[in-house]
Amino acid sequence: MDxxxxxxxxxxxxxxRKLNKGIxxxxxxxxxxSRAALHFWEEPCISGTRGSGTVFFVGCNLHCVYCQxxxxxxxxxGKALTAAxxxxxxxxxxxxxxxNINLVTPTHYALQIKEALVFAKERGLALxxxxxCGGYEKPETLKGMEGLIDVFLTDFKYLDPQLSLQLSHAxxxxxxxxxxxSEMVRQKPDCTFDADDMMTEGxxxxxxxxxxxxxxxxxxxxxxxxxxxSRIFVSLMNQYTPVRRFDEYPFLNRKVTKREYERLLSFAVxxxxxxxxxxEGETAEESFIPPFDLTGL
Numbered sequence: 148m149d150x151x152x153x154x155x156x157x158x159x160x161x162x163x164r165k166l167n168k169g170i171x172x173x174x175x176x177x178x179x180x181s182r183a184a185l186h187f188w189e190e191p192c193i194s195g196t197r198g199s200g201t202v203f204f205v206g207c208n209l210h211c212v213y214c215q216x217x218x219x220x221x222x223x224x225g226k227a228l229t230a231a232x233x234x235x236x237x238x239x240x241x242x243x244x245x246x247n248i249n250l251v252t253p254t255h256y257a258l259q260i261k262e263a264l265v266f267a268k269e270r271g272l273a274l275x276x277x278x279x280c281g282g283y284e285k286p287e288t289l290k291g292m293e294g295l296i297d298v299f300l301t302d303f304k305y306l307d308p309q310l311s312l313q314l315s316h317a318x319x320x321x322x323x324x325x326x327x328x329s330e331m332v333r334q335k336p337d338c339t340f341d342a343d344d345m346m347t348e349g350x351x352x353x354x355x356x357x358x359x360x361x362x363x364x365x366x367x368x369x370x371x372x373x374x375x376x377s378r379i380f381v382s383l384m385n386q387y388t389p390v391r392r393f394d395e396y397p398f399l400n401r402k403v404t405k406r407e408y409e410r411l412l413s414f415a416v417x418x419x420x421x422x423x424x425x426x427e428g429e430t431a432e433e434s435f436i437p438p439f440d441l442t443g444l
Contacts (some may be wrong), residue, residue, distance in 0.1 A: 148287065149258065150176065155288050156208040156254050157323045171206040171255035172222025178256045178263075179205035179225030181218075183236045183443030185245055190382055190424045192346040193247065193277060193300065200245025200274065202236060203439060204252045209281050211304070211315045213357075213399055215390060219439050220252070226444045230259050234266035236443065241274050246345050247298070249277040257288050264295045275347050282352075283320055284327035289334070299331040299350045306366045313396070314357075328352065332378060338422070346380075351424075353382040359398040361407050365414045372420050382424040383411060388436075 148154060150164040160169040168174045185198030193199050205225035214220050237248050253260050275297035282302040303324050305311040311320035331350050338349030352371055356364045371381050385408040393399040412425055
């Protein structure tokens with residue numbers, strides 16, 4: 148698996164990404180990073196009190212129509228870094244007191260990130276590494292990262308192929324997400340925490356409740372619980388924020404209601420889900436989206 152005929156993700160573009168852009172929107176041997184800073188808006192066991200050392204990568208293999216990071220997910224912006232330079236970013240975040248290194252949307256840079264992590268660990272990186280992805284992964288790519296990733300923080304967006312086709316241009320998302328999650332749990336079958344209640348190993352699966360789609364959210368929650376039980380943590384999120392006017396998908400033009408979220412949480416509790424994170428208060432605000440202004444680079 149290499150960049151000259153890229154099949155790193157399920158899109159299987161098979162193009163020379165050293166010269167051309169794939170569906171992920173980026174090309175070249177360097178990685179594009181838009182921000183590297185302490186981040187406090189992840190799950191408590193990731194952000195903690197000192198912040199997660201979060202590295203936001205440019206580009207994405209999904210391009211969800213409602214993407215909150217659309218400013219960078221389309222492949223625009225960012226600073227180009229070599230693997231050695233990316234390793235220095237990781238080490239800088241460690242020096243700033245980060246609880247972990249949090250790789251946001253890393254999939255299409257998996258080969259370069261692997262090289263950077265090896266460099267960084269040789270130079271003293273000792274923090275847990277979090278692979279923060281959209282769930283649209285290939286098990287082969289994840290296997291290539293084995294031994295370098297400590298925590299998988301992954302989305303499970305849909306079980307309905309038609310919904311995933313409409314909103315993320317990927318009808319095969321449900322099956323690919325199932326395969327990827329299975330590999331993540333194989334690598335990290337148990338969740339472990341340090342004395343400060345920070346996750347040091349394990350899998351956290353996020354599901355973002357979309358307006359009008361409580362039934363879909365319940366189906367995803369049931370699948371996760373019945374398949375993995377207490378081996379994983381599930382994060383049920385209500386923070387959906389309309390980022391533009393959606394004429395083609397009117398249901399996306401509003402936030403999730405309190406009642407919708409309460410219905411999902413009640414279902415999860417009745418199901419028996421215990422290893423879970425719920426969101427409280429007003430989270431559907433664009434202020435939760437950080438500025439992609441090359442901070443830390």
